[in-house]
Amino acid sequence: xxxxxxxxxxxxxxxxxxxxxxxxxxxxxxxxxxxxxxxxxxxxxxxxxxxxxxxxxxxxxxxxxxxxxxxxxxxxxxxxxxxxxxxxxxxxxxxxxxxx
Amino acid sequence: xxxxxxxxxxxxxxxxxxxxxxxxxxxxxxxxxxxxxxxxxxxxxxxxxxxxxxxxxxxxxxxxxxxxxxxxxxxxxxxxxxxxxxxxxxxxxxxxxxxxxxxxxxxxxxxxxxxxxxxxxxxxxxxxxxxxxxxxxxxxxxxxxxxxxxxxxxxxxxxxxxxxxxxxxxxxxxxxxxxxxxxxxxxxxxxxxxxxxxxxxxxxxxxxxxxxxxxxxxxxxxxxxxxxxxxxxxxxxxxxxxxxxxxxxxxxxxxxxxxxxxxxxxxxxxxxxxxxxxxxxxxxxxxxxxxxxxxxx
Numbered sequence: 245x246x247x248x249x250x251x252x253x254x255x256x257x258x259x260x261x262x263x264x265x266x267x268x269x270x271x272x273x274x275x276x277x278x279x280x281x282x283x284x285x286x287x288x289x290x291x292x293x294x295x296x297x298x299x300x301x302x303x304x305x306x307x308x309x310x311x312x313x314x315x316x317x318x319x320x321x322x323x324x325x326x327x328x329x330x331x332x333x334x335x336x337x338x339x340x341x342x343x344x
Numbered sequence: 345x346x347x348x349x350x351x352x353x354x355x356x357x358x359x360x361x362x363x364x365x366x367x368x369x370x371x372x373x374x375x376x377x378x379x380x381x382x383x384x385x386x387x388x389x390x391x392x393x394x395x396x397x398x399x400x401x402x403x404x405x406x407x408x409x410x411x412x413x414x415x416x417x418x419x420x421x422x423x424x425x426x427x428x429x430x431x432x433x434x435x436x437x438x439x440x441x442x443x444x445x446x447x448x449x450x451x452x453x454x455x456x457x458x459x460x461x462x463x464x465x466x467x468x469x470x471x472x473x474x475x476x477x478x479x480x481x482x483x484x485x486x487x488x489x490x491x492x493x494x495x496x497x498x499x500x501x502x503x504x505x506x507x508x509x510x511x512x513x514x515x516x517x518x519x520x521x522x523x524x525x526x527x528x529x530x531x532x533x534x535x536x537x538x539x540x541x542x543x544x545x546x547x548x549x550x551x552x553x554x555x556x557x558x559x560x561x562x563x564x565x566x567x568x569x570x571x572x573x574x575x576x577x578x579x580x581x582x583x584x585x586x587x588x589x590x591x592x593x594x595x596x597x598x599x600x601x602x603x604x605x606x607x608x609x610x611x612x613x614x615x616x617x618x619x620x621x622x623x624x625x626x627x628x629x630x631x632x633x634x635x636x637x638x639x640x641x
Binding site: 259320 | 365390392396402423
């Protein structure tokens with residue numbers, strides 16, 4: 245997935261996270277994160293963002309995130325939405341099927 | 345009485361992570377994550393991702409999980425289905441259902457996605473919300489349109505707008521629609537579910553409406569605030585007086601059967617088959633209510 249513009253998803257409400265994905269020159273993900281729970285969960289939030297981008301095939305992007313206590317699933321959902329918006333793509337792929 | 349209790353279905357806006365996280369703690373029988381009217385048109389994608397990730401990740405225990413998608417004619421509904429069928433809620437709620445064909449079209453897409461995703465075909469339930477004058481007139485055909493349907497529901501705001509009527513505290517403008525929907529549902533052997541009561545600060549009015557719809561035969565009601573769950577469950581819980589009467593009816597029937605008599609009576613009144621069926625239903629409702637006690641909020 246190629247990032248061609250700025251994509252933003254999420255809010256500053258409690259339990260949410262706002263993720264901004266922007267184009268970057270060259271390979272790699274540059275990530276900056278602010279969080280009310282940075283010390284306890286900063287690494288985990290960063291991991292979820294990086295893993296989600298990797299699953300989407302995003303290899304090059306500048307990402308900034310402001311976390312307000314989001315669960316992992318919210319972090320992943322906001323990252324997905326921001327990435328698709330930044331790629332100007334609506335070819336959504338939902339690979340994960342819940343096991344019952 | 346078949347299936348589970350659906351006295352209360354709590355609406356949860358699909359783009360609100362805090363409410364999605366906490367939705368299971370309030371004690372509603374069902375949780376309905378909404379991708380439709382409570383989500384701004386510019387946030388349909390973000391809400392879809394959020395509900396999809398929540399359902400594939402979080403554990404809501406034995407709560408019945410429902411997702412209201414956008415209608416298929418909008419072009420958004422099909423994108424909702426591609427995500428949500430894979431997230432495997434118990435039920436997908438189709439809004440603005442006007443004809444049986446609306447249900448059939450949605451079912452066809454659900455079945456295609458189930459096959460593509462390796463999900464057992466037929467495992468995704470459906471319910472249809474009827475929100476227009478033509479939908480009400482087609483209630484019977486809608487109720488019989490799919491084996492996946494667990495119920496049909498009334499969506500009052502759009503319906504009243506379609507009628508060019510106004511909402512009133514006593515709900516006279518909804519009487520025909522409620523009558524049609526409850527009759528169609530019961531004829532098809534599925535549940536009838538009532539619309540929301542929007543004035544969350546008017547508990548007296550809410551209880552009056554809940555009492556009315558229970559008397560009419562509805563199985564439950566949508567709620568938009570957790571505060572409405574407890575009084576709603578109280579309305580749907582049989583009173584001690586009704587319970588005692590139902591138990592006395594069942595005892596009288598058992599006694600008559602033991603005597604080899606086909607005729608039973610209680611306090612000088614003959615007990616016929618419909619009276620027994622109602623007593624059985626009430627006792628089953630009570631047993632199921634006991635199994636799902638009302639949590640303190």
